[in-house]
Amino acid sequence: MKFEDLLLEIGGFGRFQILILFVLCLARINLPMHFLLHSFLAATPSHHCAIPHQDAFVNLTMEEILLISIPREPDGTFRSCEMFSQPQFHLLLNSSLQPENDSITQSCQHGWVYDHSQFTSTISTQWDLVCEQRGLNQATATFFFIGVTIGAVVFGYLSDRFGRKSMLMLSLVFSVIFGMLSATSVSYSMLAITRTLTGMALSGLSLIVLPLGMEWVDIEHRTFSGVLTSIFWSIGNMLLALIAYLVREWHWLLVAVTGPCLLSIIYLWWVPESARWLIANGKVKQAHKHLLRCARMNGMKDFALSPEALRTITTDKKPGESYSYISLFRTPVLRKISLCSGAVWFGVAFSYYGMSMKLTGFGLNMYLSQFVFGIIEIPAKIIVYVLVNRIGRRQSQAWSLILTGLSFTSLRSVVATTGKGLSEAAFTTVFLYTSELYPTVLRQNGMGYTSFVARLGGALAPLVFLLDEVWRSLPEVTYCGVAVCCGSVAFLLPETLNVRLPEGIEDIEKTQ
Numbered sequence: 024m025k026f027e028d029l030l031l032e033i034g035g036f037g038r039f040q041i042l043i044l045f046v047l048c049l050a051r052i053n054l055p056m057h058f059l060l061h062s063f064l065a066a067t068p069s070h071h072c073a074i075p076h077q078d079a080f081v082n083l084t085m086e087e088i089l090l091i092s093i094p095r096e097p098d099g100t101f102r103s104c105e106m107f108s109q110p111q112f113h114l115l116l117n118s119s120l121q122p123e124n125d126s127i128t129q130s131c132q133h134g135w136v137y138d139h140s141q142f143t144s145t146i147s148t149q150w151d152l153v154c155e156q157r158g159l160n161q162a163t164a165t166f167f168f169i170g171v172t173i174g175a176v177v178f179g180y181l182s183d184r185f186g187r188k189s190m191l192m193l194s195l196v197f198s199v200i201f202g203m204l205s206a207t208s209v210s211y212s213m214l215a216i217t218r219t220l221t222g223m224a225l226s227g228l229s230l231i232v233l234p235l236g237m238e239w240v241d242i243e244h245r246t247f248s249g250v251l252t253s254i255f256w257s258i259g260n261m262l263l264a265l266i267a268y269l270v271r272e273w274h275w276l277l278v279a280v281t282g283p284c285l286l287s288i289i290y291l292w293w294v295p296e297s298a299r300w301l302i303a304n305g306k307v308k309q310a311h312k313h314l315l316r317c318a319r320m321n322g323m324k325d326f327a328l329s330p331e332a333l334r335t336i337t338t339d340k341k342p343g344e345s346y347s348y349i350s351l352f353r354t355p356v357l358r359k360i361s362l363c364s365g366a367v368w369f370g371v372a373f374s375y376y377g378m379s380m381k382l383t384g385f386g387l388n389m390y391l392s393q394f395v396f397g398i399i400e401i402p403a404k405i406i407v408y409v410l411v412n413r414i415g416r417r418q419s420q421a422w423s424l425i426l427t428g429l430s431f432t433s434l435r436s437v438v439a440t441t442g443k444g445l446s447e448a449a450f451t452t453v454f455l456y457t458s459e460l461y462p463t464v465l466r467q468n469g470m471g472y473t474s475f476v477a478r479l480g481g482a483l484a485p486l487v488f489l490l491d492e493v494w495r496s497l498p499e500v501t502y503c504g505v506a507v508c509c510g511s512v513a514f515l516l517p518e519t520l521n522v523r524l525p526e527g528i529e530d531i532e533k534t535q
Contacts, residue, residue: 026299026463027242027523029328033314034321035241040248042320046294047236048252050195050228050287052259055397056280057202057225058171059260059379061164061485062389063267064276067147067157069138072106072131079110090114094128104154106131130154143272150211157489159211164485166215168376170222171229172478176348178227179471183346186304187235187467188296194227195288202281206274226478228287230470234458238297238466239317242523249455250408257404257447260397268390299463303526307333346465348472356517356532360460361469363515364453365476367420370509371453373480374427375446377487377502396443403444407451415520416456421513423449428506431499449510459519463526480505 027035034040074080074092083091091110093101105128137148147153152160174194182190201224205217233252240248263280270276298317301310311330318326351361379396410419423445430442453473461469490497525531 025523026302026526029314029333030239030241032323032328033318033326034323036244037317037321037323039317039320040240040244043239043294044236044248044251046290047232048255050191050291051232051252051255052262053198053280053283053287054225054229055256055259056263056266056283057167057198057221058229058376058481059263059393060276060280061167062379062393063263064145064273065147065152065160065163066142066145066389067153067160068140068142068145070103070135070148070153071101072104073133073136074106075133077110079112087115103135104130141271145273146211146214149273152211158486161485161489163215163218164376165482167218167222168478168482168484170219170224171226172222172475172482174223174226175230175471175474175478177223177471178230179467179469179474180347182227182231182471183300183465183467186296187231187238187300188294190227191231191235191291191294192288194224194231195284195291197224198228198284199281199288200224202277202284206277206281222478226474228284230467230474233454234466234470235294235297237455237458238299238463238524242521245459245524246408246411246455249458250404250451253407253447253451253454254401254404257397257400260400261394264390264393264397267393299524299526302333303463307331346468348468350465350528351461351469351472354528354532357465357528360516360531361472363512364457364460364469364473366509366512367424367516368453368457368473368477369480370424370428370506370512371446371449371480372477373484373509374424374431374502374506375450376481376484377498378427378431378443378446395440399440399444400447403448404451407448411452411455412520415518416452416459417513417516417518420449420452420456420516421510423452424510424513425507428503428510431503431506456516456519459522459524460516461525462528462530463524465528 071089071093074088080088089101091107091112091114093106096102108127108129111127131154135151135153139148142148146163147160150156150159152163178190178194198221201217201220205214205221208214208217233249236248236252237245266279267276270279295313295316296309298310298313301307301313307330311328311333314328314333315326318324350357352358407419407423427442427445427449430445457470457473458466484502487498487501490501494500523530
């Protein structure tokens with residue numbers, strides 16, 4: 024007897040499953056508020072070198088002081104990272120006579136002056152993460168995703184070992200603790216450490232929500248549950264734009280995006296542990312209790328399966344047997360799935376975060392860009408729902424990622440917005456697809472491994488912007504090439520449309 028058969032007896036998609044999905048979806052709103060926060064947390068407003076007071080400046084306006092103290096760019100704007108070593112008073116007579124000799128310029132000696140019209144403060148203005156320190160500013164996002172990468176390995180293993188529900192709650196508790204600590208950071212080092220730890224904690228929430236919901240629904244509604252969960256990411260995306268618009272001070276912005284995690288801890292107590300996981304790990308009494316609860320809520324009062332009968336559910340897991348990440352590579356088919364899915368996840372995350380963090384490059388206000396990006400994801404996910412059921416997971420995954428890469432060839436607003444929708448379609452598909460590829464006994468290990476690879480892509484994505492110093496178009500070329508190559512790898516994965524969720528490794532190997 025398979026678990027899907029048991030689900031049909033208790034109402035495969037009834038009131039019980041709908042409530043579980045809704046509560047898990049609410050928790051997922053927390054994720055984009057942190058994962059995409061860097062664009063606002065580390066925003067760099069226009070700035071120029073601070074000019075020390077001199078007696079010769081007494082009768083000059085600020086505009087005149089800047090004119091004789093800071094060289095201009097060809098477009099007429101003041102340079103952000105250079106100043107004249109001596110005031111160029113002759114520019115007061117003719118401002119077009121910009122000196123051509125760079126020997127009379129030097130780097131900023133007295134700090135910087137920032138435009139605070141858009142942001143009260145960011146970490147960039149707090150610790151002068153500009154010019155020579157620009158790399159540290161971009162590295163803040165990398166530190167966060169390094170934490171997510173480590174957390175993916177930790178929570179992937181622990182949630183298969185100790186259960187989905189307990190690790191989900193642990194993830195949220197630590198997210199609140201480290202999120203609030205990051206808001207009180209008094210140094211860049213403290214912020215880097217606490218953001219890394221926040222990323223580790225949130226990784227559990229990112230990994231567990233979708234599989235936990237999917238393990239409670241029948242085959243027919245798996246796609247719906249995956250897409251619905253993903254839509255709430257887009258809602259969080261739009262809420263981030265609103266919160267960032269209202270809160271312009273980085274300390275309070277961190278508090279504002281961490282607060283919802285505390286609410287999630289409260290309402291997630293209701294969500295039961297995965298009955299699939301409980302049965303696979305021999306905890307049939309607990310599984311029986313949750314299944315009875317599910318049957319009652321779904322109106323299936325005739326359900327009377329005994330705990331002993333649950334032991335006949337096929338899981339292919341021997342008593343006392345445990346699995347680890349090494350198990351993902353021990354058998355031929357599972358090894359191929361793990362290598363290919365890892366490559367796909369890297370490409371999906373690399374292109375998605377590369378697109379998401381370039382909010383100022385598409386000709387729109389950054390708050391509007393964030394909001395539009397959130398809105399465009401919703402129709403993209405509705406299209407995904409249709410496509411994955413019509414043409415299958417494999418084709419949808421491959422082409423959504425390949426087209427995302429090709430959209431990087433143009434950064435015009437329309438193309439960029441379309442590309443953002445495609446990148447989210449690729450992300451929605453990969454979560455659903457991967458959850459169906461791995462067996463129950465290894466599902467969270469599989470999700471942990473692929474998330475680990477994805478977060479490597481997320482960690483590298485913000486650093487690629489620094490390549491514009493080598494060649495202006497090199498970042499876009501890099502994003503495009505990686506997305507197209509990784510999208511092509513998806514053609515090597517097996518199709519999972521309308522296929523039962525595999526319970527054990529043998530289910531994977533014997534079907535190929």
